[in-house]
């Protein structure tokens with residue numbers, strides 16, 4: 001199958017099925033061949049916030065594809081629109097936010113394609129998709145649980161909303177899930193309150209809750225950011241195992257290129273509400289074409305550097321501009337080391353194909369001066 005997506009045209013063309021990356025999947029090519037249709041296609045999504053000083057274009061014409069069984073990584077600095085993009089999928093936006101354009105086409109378990117962007121976020125159709133077919137885990141597991149009930153009871157309730165299991169069967173299922181995600185003594189832990197569990201265990205309990213209905217898609221929004229480095233690795237490995245076992249497709253959000261390198265098959269880099277580069281993970285790391293992606297890659301900690309800097313990581317130079325005051329032309333131009341006067345501040349580059357399955361929105365890449373390293 002051939003597929004390329006470019007923000008602004010919403011179309012499909014060119015490019016072979018995604019090749020295998022160093023991510024969670026070991027048999028992605030096979031998975032994609034078996035189910036040639038993507039499970040989720042976001043086309044030209046626009047989501048706005050009504051802010052105190054005007055409109056914030058939090059997601060501004062974003063087009064993304066999630067292939068079945070694969071992991072799509074979304075990376076970018078804080079405030080670039082990662083969370084609002086995935087929250088738009090599930091209708092989990094705060095009151096001041098609204099999808100104002102685009103489509104979110106989801107191919108459900110019954111193979112029917114539904115435009116999630118057109119559903120009432122609180123209506124029965126969206127409620128049946130949310131938690132049942134598409135589940136989400138967050139950076140802060142405390143937010144997923146009520147502090148006043150034992151975790152098991154809360155997961156049992158989630159299971160019973162979406163299945164016809166009896167209370168007893170649901171409880172056994174929850175104990176099995178807790179064991180599966182590596183919670184020790186699950187028969188006892190099931191009756192513990194959230195505050196009685198460590199951060200790592202609570203993260204595992206949240207994963208058990210999210211996966212208890214065997215969703216087709218798991219959205220993981222910074223799932224390891226709040227954990228210490230050792231536990232981070234364990235949780236990523238656990239998610240990889242569960243993804244394979246349950247044949248799930250995953251959208252993984254992270255601001256950490258190291259996490260993306262470990263887990264993603266395809267990566268979309270976002271900046272100020274837009275996708276500025278997209279490629280299979282190995283291609284993105286070998287041949288980044290957008291100066292923003294290069295800056296993000298340079299901010300990846302390496303052990304020696306981290307030690308030299310006393311644990312501080314190098315960030316992308318300059319600050320993300322005020323969302324009420326989007327720069328003219330290329331939104332990255334005020335921070336860009338490759339800025340070209342009379343060009344970058346005047347027109348906004350669109351995503352163009354710069355390689356197999358690789359798109360970038362930069363005039364340098366567009367004109368073939370993106371210094372491909374191959």
Ligand SMILES: Nc1ncnc2c1ncn2[C@@H]1O[C@H](COP(=O)(O)OP(=O)(O)OP(=O)(O)O)[C@@H](O)[C@H]1O
Nearest residue numbers: 049056058077078079080081082083084085094323
């Ligand atoms: N509740 C809100 N009210 C107003 N604006 C918001 C709100 N939440 C997000 N935004 C705006 O939407 C934009 C995108 O935010 P979003 O949370 O998607 O970024 P992000 O990339 O997920 O950042 P982070 O990594 O910090 O979670 C930001 O510019 C922010 O100003």
